[in-house]
Amino acid sequence: MQTIRIKTPSPDSAPGSRARPARDLAPLLAGAAAAVGGVGAVLAFADADWPLRAPCTLFFLLAAPSGALAAVLRGLAPLGRAVAAVAGAIAVDMLVAQGMLAVHRWSAPGGIAAVTAISSLILLLSPARRLRGRTARRRTP
Incomplete structure (x- = not known):
């Protein structure tokens, strides 16, 4: 015998409600950050x-390596992944600046x-690393 349960609608899912779940905003925020x-x-x-050239460029210099490194560090907890x-x-930006200054090509x-x-x-390493891990697991019985 199977029990049928009736789910009561939450206030957020009621018709006419304008509240959106947080998971719907994540792609929107990621797209805005990329833009x-x-x-x-x-x-x-x-x-x-x-006037906004410098802040937008600084945002790019922090967001591009952060996004790539976050994609590689999928095994960490969300807060730890964000901090790392x-x-x-910051380390990538500093190493690029130091390297360019060292060779006088800034x-x-x-x-x-x-x-x-x-x-x-770095971003291309993420899928390659996952594929390599999958093939290594398949080979072992």
Whole structure:
């Protein structure tokens, strides 16, 4: 015999309710962050004279490596992953700046290009690492 339970609707799901669950806002916030970071990178490459160029570029320099490192660190708890990703992003930015200053080739567009390249490489490591882990597990009986 099967028991049938009737679920009562929550106030948030009532018709006409405008409340949205938090999981619906996460992709929206991620898209907005990507847009702000992309605008910052484009403005820095174009050397545009806009008052929000510096904050948007700084946001890109922190968000791009943070997002890439957070994708690689999926095994950590959310707070630990966020802290490690931001710390790693600061380290990547500092290493790029120090390396460019050491070889006397510092430029803002060059630094953004280097951070973008490093972030892309880190982000590409995440699926490759998952695929390598899957094949190693399949081989063992």
